[in-house]
Amino acid sequence: MKIKATMDKIPGSMMLFPLLIGATLNTLFPETPTFFGSFTGALWTGAMPILAVFFFCMGSTLSFRATPYILKKGGALLITKVGIAAIVGIIATQFIGNDMILGGLSVLAIVAAMNDTNGGMYMALMGQFGKPEDAGAYSIMSLESGPFLTMVTLGAAGLAGFPWQAMVGAILPLVLGMILGNLDKDLRDFLAKAPPVLIPFFAFGLGCGLDFTKVAASGLTGILLGVFVVVVSGAALFLVDRLTGGNGIAGLSAATTAGNAAGVPAAVAAANPAYAAVAGNATIMVATSVIVTAILCPIVVSWYANRLQKKEKPLLKQQEATL
Template identity: 65%
Template sequence: MPIKRTVEKIPGGMMLVPLLLGALINTFFPDTAVFFGSFTEAIFKGALPLIAVNLFCLGTTMHFKAAPAIVKKGGALLFAKVGVAALVSIIAAKFIGDGMVLGGLSVLAIVAAMNDTNGGMYISLMNQFGKKEDVGATTIMSLESGPFLTMITLGIAGLSVFPWQYMLGAILPLVIGMVIGNLDHECRDLFGKAVPALIPFFAFGLGYGINLKNVYQAGLTGILLGLSVILITGTVCFIADRLTGGTGVAGIAASTTAGNAAAVPAVIAASNPEYAAVAPSATVMVAASVVVTAILVPILTAWWAKRVSTSQQIKENPHLRHDVV
């Protein structure tokens, strides 16, 4: 039974299929993980440790000379994503202010949805369609996670010192893997083979953190927010990717909303009571954006990666143009 080949026929299938399976289980049978417990529960809820292991294994396949490219790519995508979120929030604030429009849309919802990239999905997609440097870029992009940059974007005071431990913790697995892989090529061969095998496991865990009912609760406004995140941040990140020597694949893959972004409105409201009234609605809106981007971005990334690959093949072998046409 060709399960792997069948799944791979779906754009981004090794990521998308397990993710949707996890989301469906969480939506209709949310107590499944707790019911079985033990190792089964660990698989359902173990996305973060598996992503950390994936970063370590990926690091073993990288040479030290790739470090500047990682910083360059990660920095470009980080500033593109956060920069466009800040710009959109400034424009939205002129029309919305501190209130809500269009069924619950607020500046808080817009910023929280646009600021934070789904790092696990980005890693998975880059493992399949990107370069090693593109995957490593997530160690820089992980600075988007949590409420810090959202607070900065909204102009909220109170976090004057960035938690350097978080910065270091985000990059340590990759760095340790790079050191070990560069010291011993046998370790590189051993751990490097595990990278693609880990994708469906942490994709399933990421999916189990998604509740598809959030899309229904948010309605058309939540869906439009998710589409806007893809269109606006995806366009800017695509350009940033191309300007740093990429094909645009990494830029498209970065146009998601992270699952933990749904928790940001509540944290913001706790820090600044002015946002308390809009926080509940913003949470639902951001959750809807998480689902919409999680479903569409893998498909778009796979489509563009295939197009780039085809164009490259035609460039190298002009006679293939007639076969493609």
């Protein structure tokens, strides 16, 4: 049976399917973790430790070394991505606050969906349509990963503060992994293999904290959230990419939601219980946004790249004619 090969054809499947399986089991058999206990119960309720390992191992892949262009491009896209999420979060706070509106939309869901770029999607699109130096910009952009910047954004939005210990604790695994990965290349290569394997396990644990009877109305809103991420963040990132010497492809390619962003609402709720009531809905909405942006973003990038190519052909012919 080619289970993985089939799953790989669906964007974000390694996160989506385990999440849905966990949510289904929790909806139908909510007493399972206490009934079995032991390792079964730990897997059912253990998303946070797995996420901690995930961020540590992912941190090991981040390099301190970067060329000036990569620093400029990656830094500009990083600041824009986080900045636009903060602006939208602050505006949304005026209407939603710490609550949810119809369909399960919350500021936590909006910020978590907008803050983190799908690195695999970005690199794949850069490999097909972009430049190598723009692909290298993700080494800077990957600092978005984890709940830290989402906590900062929510704090800036005035929703709730976080103790400094929680803020440091949110980024510490990533930083420690980054230090080790830069000290020892062999250790980086060893730890870099873990993040893709851990995704279905923390996704299952996150799913086990969801109840379909409570989040059934979030599906359509999650789809709209994904479209919103591509359109709003895509427009801002496109403009900044052009202003920093790019052709816009890198900016459009960053207008996605990362798979690991689905773990951010639970991490935020663990740091501040004020978000516990909305974390479940936010998780499934962010997961939906992951899928929507993974489908929509490549379509937009492909269309724009083809448009650029058609514009460049007449210019090339003119240059050849003058030679």
